[in-house]
Amino acid sequence: MSDHFIRTRSHMGWIEVIVGCMFSGKTEELIKQVRRARIAKQHTLTFKPRIDSRYSVREVASHDQSRLPSIPIEDASEIQTLCEKGTSVVAIDEGQFFGENLPAVATHLATSGRRVIVAGLDTDWRGRPFGPMPHLMAIAEIVRKQHAICRVCGGPASRTQRLVMGEENILVGSTEAYEARCREHFDPELSLRPLTGKAHHLSLSNP
Numbered sequence: 001m002s003d004h005f006i007r008t009r010s011h012m013g014w015i016e017v018i019v020g021c022m023f024s025g026k027t028e029e030l031i032k033q034v035r036r037a038r039i040a041k042q043h044t045l046t047f048k049p050r051i052d053s054r055y056s057v058r059e060v061a062s063h064d065q066s067r068l069p070s071i072p073i074e075d076a077s078e079i080q081t082l083c084e085k086g087t088s089v090v091a092i093d094e095g096q097f098f099g100e101n102l103p104a105v106a107t108h109l110a111t112s113g114r115r116v117i118v119a120g121l122d123t124d125w126r127g128r129p130f131g132p133m134p135h136l137m138a139i140a141e142i143v144r145k146q147h148a149i150c151r152v153c154g155g156p157a158s159r160t161q162r163l164v165m166g167e168e169n170i171l172v173g174s175t176e177a178y179e180a181r182c183r184e185h186f187d188p189e190l191s192l193r194p195l196t197g198k199a200h201h202l203s204l205s206n207p
């Protein structure tokens with residue numbers, strides 16, 4: 001479906017969104033799409049929020065160690081400034097951490113003829129819609145919703161289960177603090193209950 005869309009609409013810009021819970025392969029899919037665009041000799045730029053310092057500052061990196069050079073930015077408005085005339089594909093990772101102006105920026109880029117690919121968490125650890133992602137899903141031409149594997153039952157997982165207490169919405173890089181779960185086994189209150197579960201045996205340090 002999306003490949004057909006890309007083949008038949010390649011003269012126009014559009015927005016693609018890759019969403020899912022943690023460990024659902026969003027960044028891997030983003031990297032794959034950018035690599036394919038590069039093989040097709042298209043000029044690509046990849047951005048990520050400056051907050052995400054895991055693995056590498058100037059690269060987008062997936063949990064399976066795939067990497068891509070990327071530009072860390074504070075605000076989505078910087079994307080328009082940094083885009084060059086020949087940039088035809090704009091990739092954005094960890095879209096949930098950007099502000100509410102990201103949909104407007106993506107719309108402007110698509111209207112100006114660019115393919116915009118945004119990867120990000122669709123829900124936070126409480127299961128609530130996360131940042132600008134729901135808005136982007138609504139205005140995108142293509143939405144890829146990915147699933148991970150539920151760590152409890154092995155079924156398709158759509159939720160990010162938080163295992164440790166903390167003030168942050170999503171602790172970047174603290175993959176030990178989260179696991180993927182299905183709707184049945186997702187428990188948003190788990191990390192709010194002190195002295196229960198395996199949360200207190202986990203370390204927040206990232207290897």
Ligand SMILES: [Zn+2]
Nearest residue numbers: 150153182185
């Ligand atoms: Zn499950």
